[in-house]
Amino acid sequence: MRHINLTLFGLTLPFVSASAEPGRTGRTVTIQLANDQSGANINEAIPGNGKKYGVRDYWGHSVLSEGGRIYATSAQLTAFQQSTVCIIEGSHVDTQLDSRKTWTFLAGGPVVDLSDATVSCRGS
Structure with a gap:
């Protein structure tokens, strides 16, 4: 029985480790734009590792995207x-969210174009 359990563990381990997406592991912070x-x-x-990520990388193919641009009016930690x-910064925005300002x-x-903006979160 011990050999069967080890065999099953050995077979499932590659699938589990392969399913983790590089750069998006560990604790995350959920932000709603x-x-x-429009009501969208x-x-x-977002990974809570302090690194800057393009807003386009996360919201670029969402309901907020129109004609290759990303438009939003507000942000919220959920x-x-x-x-x-979390910091969202770009040519049209520079804002910070935290546990007191969610x-x-x-x-x-007004609607803001976030196409060139970045988002970074830390302390999660």
């Missing part, structure tokens, strides 16, 4: 730790 004018919103899980800090307009309310 919303376009209050989408949540994305799954995070108390120590989480929601923000990106530019006071």
Whole structure:
């Protein structure tokens, strides 16, 4: 019986390790971007490793994308730790979210083009 269990473990291990997506492992922070004018919103899980990622990489093929551009009015943390800090920055936005400020307009309310923006989260 012990050989069978070890054999099954040996067969499943490659499948489990192969299913992990590089760069997107470990703790994540979920951020919702919303376009209050269109009513569209989408949540994305961002690695909490402090690295900058393109907003386009996560929301580029979502309901917020139009004509190859990403448009949103607000951002919200929807799954995070108390120590989480996320920064969204680009030519049209520079904002920070954390456990005390979980929601923000990106530019006071108007629709913002986030196509060149980055997002980074740490402390998760």
